[in-house]
Amino acid sequence: MILKNGTIVTMNPDFEVLEGDIRIDGDSIQNLGKLNPDPGEDVIDLEGKVxxxxxxxxxxxxxxxIFRNMAEDRPLLPWLQEKIWPLEAGLTEDTTRISAELAIAELLKGGTTSVLTMETVRNTEVVLDAVRRSGIRAVVGKALMDRENRGHPNGLKESINDAITDIEELLATWSGSDNGRIGICLAPRFALSVSPEFFECIVEFSRQHNLIIHTHASESKDETKVVRQETGMGNIEYFHKLGLLGEKLCVAHCIWVSDREIELLADSSSHVLHCPTANLKLGSGIAPIIEMLEKGVSGAIGADGAPCNNNLDVFAEMKLAGLLQKVRKGADALPARDILAMATISGAKALGQEDRIGSIEIGKKADLTILDLDKPHSMPGNDDLYSRIVYSARPDNVDSVWIGGKLVVNGGRLLTLDEQDIINRAKHATK
Ligand SMILES: [Zn+2]
Structure with a gap:
């Protein structure tokens, strides 16, 4: 199979942009450049597409x-205590399935091919089954919570033993399945939901099984204050003391971090997951992404959840990431290419998969997001293709999406799940 005549934004180490062709063999990119089709080989023409x-x-x-538009106008801790935890505690297998499918439909149609997720305490296998059927690449974590939060019962607390038993079952059934498309991570919710004993157990389990630890930290001022009251230190310093920092740590937000904590994140090769819309929507603040990237922290990007965003739109996140740093540091701050890197190669590093995904290179998985930028809102703009993508593209520019050599979106239409059926079931479930 050859995809011909595209403008290929490789995001390889030299940031090459090629006019040419991509040969897909099985689930991987077999060749790049000006290619001649073999007799009988399928050819798709991408003339004018990026x-x-x-x-x-x-x-x-x-x-x-499925909680989208149901948890409005609250800061982080009341948002969790009054809305998100009770809603998560009420999820059934059926509503979890609808929620995951709704999310994946939006993600795939919007050009997102890989995700690192934090799910709730129960029904993780239902989410994984939706991932399997949809074709999206995902590293999925069951939320880990062995504490209630300062007298707020969350309905989600479970014992360390029960959580570890559940994770062992998920690992045995799902880890590495579908040729490595599906993975499992450890997802302690945040410092206030997890005891120090459980964190120590999570660090040990991560080392034994080579698993990503996916968590939140230093998102709101109030949360960071409570962590300091309980531990006597900043959230990242606390994680450092617990042995969590390292290349396996993926930590969302990191808004309220000290210079010393930024150094700790950089020196340990931890990954910061930047979620700019969610950070504004909950009134949490603006993460010092420029300072972190300058110190060498690896920064990836994500929409966080639908109830704090309220979309899962990677283009909106990229654009806002740029705008927020420009208002902090000036209009030349954070070039568009660096932002696209956060949503590609740095995201791949966070997932521990930079040898498989995150750039268009021979031997990597054929995960491709193909854009048609010839639309009124994204025309013209050949001077700076990176800015055109980051500041003018939207999900409706996504023409087609390939994951592991499989076409999952074609002509803007989702091929792997029944979009209308998902919408109908989501409507019915939330009546
Ligand atoms: Zn989150």
């Missing part, structure tokens, strides 16, 4: 999508 590495969102909550 080919990106499949876009990566390194922080989402698929199971929360």
């Amino acid at each position: 080919v990106l590495p499949g876009l990566i969102q390194a922080h989402v909550h698929l199971c929360q999508t």
